[in-house]
């Protein structure tokens with residue numbers, strides 16, 4: 309969602325024309341999200357991405373989904389990893405495939421509105437040898453058929469890495485990005501579906517652009533407590549940047565426009581603001597603890613003090629903080645789309 313989807317040959321060209329990143333990176337005390345990128349190693353060509361793939365929030369969602377599986381009730385040892393899960397807004401299917409590769413008895417139902425995503429994820433399932441345990445269907449989060457499919461399947465775990473960019477009223481963004489005037493429409497719908505089908509655990513990704521605590525609050529209202537939070541600071545991208553002035557007027561928007569933070573996150577000078585990506589692992593509880601205020605406190609501190617604030621977060625649940633600089637974004641793309649030094653054609 310932050311950089312345009314580039315073909316391998318384009319990414320090679322852009323990387324070779326850029327000067328190398330500074331070796332004397334400022335010490336911030338916040339690790340890079342790149343440290344978690346080993347999880348994406350199986351997803352290189354011929355694995356393919358749908359047009360709407362965004363590596364940073366997908367990777368964060370992978371981390372939360374993994375943590376969410378640890379919240380599932382342990383079955384007897386002979387049935388370890390025997391669970392069913394549904395991935396809403398599944399795109400390429402990457403998050404689901406990651407879980408399938410870790411649990412050899414798990415079964416996936418992937419749902420996405422985009423027919424191309426369904427075709428791509430089905431092909432990916434065959435490439436990875438996971439087709440027997442993965443089903444993909446074209447489905448809109450708001451459709452009756454999605455509701456019926458989930459009610460029939462009753463998954464143990466629900467995963468969702470949805471669009472999250474707030475859309476100024478009267479405008480319509482691309483399907484992969486825009487998520488209503490508050491950027492929370494898809495997330496709220498996913499939480500509503502969880503309330504309906506009551507999976508044991510939930511993995512969601514969202515951001516600080518609008519109402520980050522409201523997502524946690526909605527999950528709590530539906531009976532889910534936040535157990536594990538993954539946070540990464542990132543600079544504005546193609547879609548988030550286009551709504552900069554609208555974001556400034558939103559009540560619950562947490563961005564940081566300070567030079568110090570931008571020099572760290574976007575040292576090439578390309579950043580207008582930084583914000584936080586979140587992904588959380590939730591478990592169904594009889595009386596969920598209320599953690600929304602802690603998430604809002606993290607956002608307020610970030611908006612006030614910048615990326616360095618992530619070095620000292622205090623919360624009553626585990627919080628895994630990181631940042632993704634522009635260079636790290638490129639590294640992630642190059643890792644997924646093909647190695648540098650093997651251009652498919654000569655740069656022009």
Ligand SMILES: C[S@@+](CC[C@H](N)C(=O)[O-])C[C@H]1O[C@@H](n2cnc3c(N)ncnc32)[C@H](O)[C@@H]1O
Nearest residue numbers: 360361366397399400402420421422448449469
């Ligand atoms: C951030 S991308 C998810 C990327 C995904 N993790 C991947 O590996 O490709 C958001 C996805 O939401 C899907 N989407 C958008 N609106 C939707 C809707 N109303 N119902 C279902 N899926 C939707 C898009 O087609 C897109 O694939």
